[in-house]
Amino acid sequence: MTLTTNAGPAAIKADYMAMIQRKRLYSGVLLVVFFVLLAAGFNVADRRNAGGFWDGLHKIFDFPAELLGEAVAKAPALPGHLLHYLPAMVETINIAAVSTLIGAIAAIALSLLSTRGLARWPRLIPVFRRIMDTMRALPEIVIALVLIFILGGGPVPAMIAIAFHTAGALGKLFSEVNENADLKPVEGLASVGASWLQRMWLGVLPQVMPNYLSYALLRFEINVRASAILGFVGAGGIGAELRVAIGWGTGRYDAAAAIFLLLFLTIVAIDQVSSHYRNRLVRGS
């Protein structure tokens, strides 16, 4: 095919510049619309808030200052508080760990069942995918609140809620990993009469395990935060203690400060350790 045009390079350049101008104009308009939306959104949120943004801005350091002041004033009590709240922190970490573990195991099964070429029942792939989508979409708090109503407070509702969501979220990521798995070992195993479970266990999992672990570690980090927050709305762990400490009015801020510190240190530590191991897993040691 030949492009026939009578116009010289100057005309082509003019055309091109016009196109660029138009594109820039569209991008500019889009950007303006975006910022207007953002500003309008902040405005709406500000109006529906109990206290306004500008009224509250200068008070932003009041609470941390109060907290720190009391913590410093009662500094000798701090190690005691830290020790006192350590079991609650451990419970929060345990909720996250066990729900990551159970969720990841469920996710492995779900993801293998919903990957083309690996699925046990290829016709059911869309079914398992929809199941994962639904599990992923359901916020943890919904399940946690319903389960608190049925099972009473404590770590178990939070654990089930987080595990449920984790299974959906990790399942999706795992199935993306599975898509890239080499099928030759699976075929080899099939040729010697291996069952589906054996093919998955010996043919697929050794290939994908490092990626699985890396995703699971990341999820663990997210789940620690989630389990702290769920504690605050009624499940057990450090969140519940924090609610009591700040809900008691004045005089307990030293305890709240200890909890903040504990939570902060835990999250930073888990963040560092998990990113270190994830780097090792993905890049190879």
Add this chain to the structure above:
Amino acid sequence: MAVLEVGIDLPARKAAADKLFARKRLFAVGVPVLVLAYLTYIFFAFDLPGIAARAKLENAGILLADTYSYKTHVERDNRRSGIKVAIEGEAKGTYAAEKWPEWIRRQGEATIIDLGSGHVVRFDADAVRYDVPGYGLLTIVQREDGVSLDAPSGPLPDWINASDTRVALATAAGRLTVTRNRAEVFRYSFGWELFWFTLDSPFYGKTAGELLAMVVSGDAVRPGTSNLSAMLSDFWNNAMWRHGDVAWAIFETVLMAFLGTMGAAIVALPLAFLSARRFTPGLAVRLGVRRVFDFLRGVDGLIWTIVLSRAFGPGPLTGSLAMLLTDTGTFGKLFSEALENVDEKQVDGLRSTGANALQRSRFGVVPQVAPVILSQVLYNLESNTRSATVIGAIVGGGIGLLLTQAIQTQKDWEEVSYYIILTLLMVMMMDVLSGWLRRKLIGGSSASARAR
């Protein structure tokens, strides 16, 4: 040509291989054993046997039944005259006198309540009578000092709970409770009653066809407004289901996620440049900005929420600002990693044509990092919609607040299911929207963003 060294120490090789095998075997057995041991520890640490004892499975039954059915209370209070019929026992759902559903009839002094499948309760002047098919007639007499139950001979079945002051019975058709002054019947029916219109609306109880006819016809039910707008307003302001408030709550939740995510991206982008080695040679600035990111991420969203709600009070703004702060940390780290990993070749190419620093960034760096940044932002937008539900429950805004309130009052479980379904739809819509935008703006799937 190199000569292959033949002097391999075979026994040593074999020993090394054996050691490797032994380690692998240990690993294959050890990991499952460790997992099992951990789960056993959790089993006792979380007191699962105790949970099984404490679990109130009847609550699950109530929840499940309420999600697909509603109950109508029929109440006779001897201290007041007349019979009150109300959906879910709420004032908003009370039927006007004598405009009851057809299963309640008046017969002289008596009121006959047909619970269906042969179960009939009569509120007579002298007693409350319940004819239970397959069992017999129960007569409950209300006296000054209590109630007395007259049942067929034989021991009382366990669905009857009778004392001197109160008789309560629950059958498959419904429930009846009689005390000295009150007699109350619950009748369960299928569906979400009053979902569209409440009883005081002229559109209540009309079929879709009738409603359509009313829209088309000219006679206004309410003078001055068209039937369609009256209908929409009655639906929107439905006192029982509060559709208007619920829609606002959903909007507020999405708004929180949008403001938090986009605000964080806007704040994090310039800071990310400051923390990337390529763009900021000064070590102090770089490390300082990175510590800020670490701090923002480490102070969890929960803590930010609490601290900010002290300053700004409860509401959606507090929630969005809390998310903005946490996400600034996350985005900052990811963006600066993306900036560090930019391929040098494109920048060099631009430099060879004489481009200045700004042009090199615009045409050499931005096209490389934009897909990573965009897909990360869009992914967080979807995930933050879920977080906004939880944060809303804490800061008192959005669907999270409605959900916690509805669950904590422990009634109206059909509203809880309604909110759950709406939340699910909201998150799925955001998922679809962010996926669509990602494909539109970037093209192709980018699992890499979600991976991080």
